[in-house]
Amino acid sequence: MESSTSLPQDKLGKSFVGHLDELRSRIIFTLIAFVVSLCGAFVYVKDLYKWLVRDLEQKLAILAPSDVIWVYFMLAGVVAIAVTIPVAGVQVWRFVKPAMSVNQQRTTLAYIPALALLFILGLSFGYFIIYPMVIGFLEKMADDFETVYTAQKYFAFMLNMTVPFGFLFEMPAIVMFLTSIGILSPKRLAKARKLSYFLLTITAVMITPPDIVSDLLVVAPLLLLYEISVTLSKWVFRNRSRDALH
16 A cells, blocks of 8 residues: 555656756756857947947046946846847746647747847836936936946946836736736736735836926836736636637
């Protein structure tokens, strides 16, 4: 009796270990893709730097020779993240693929290109709308001061104003994917609407100048993104339910 009951446990243990091994290999592959993308981005990072500082009236200062490396690492890192996001999406899709039907596999695979596009769209929103608004407000406050920007501080501030929006704009694609595999549902998203609105509003208020126009310019797109995510979740959920009946 003991040997017969231990067989399913052995199979379960082997299956669990097998999943862990596969997960580890997926993570390692994603990290390799990030490192390769980072090295590739370094080839063009100086051109990217020149484009980003094209409107500055003065050269950025550095306090130590190593600051140049850190600045280039930050810029190349953002490019590497943008390139790696669809790679990570494919690895996640392959990991959960055995648990999905053929229709679910086809549907969820189509979300992966959207991940990269939405990330770039979020970066663009942060860079062309949020960053100029915030830096302009702060420069007005600093009229009575002599401003000297260091390269490291300048780009750290810029990335703090842009990269979070890249990830926030991923919301619709991630919600559609999680709805497709049954983790999220429109009801859960509807129940979480008030809390989500509150968190998104707090986020917008914290990163924008203290005036109502700036707050609305950021809050409105974030809330719209959430509602788009809820609508897409309903559409995916209906299609998933219809496929389950057939």
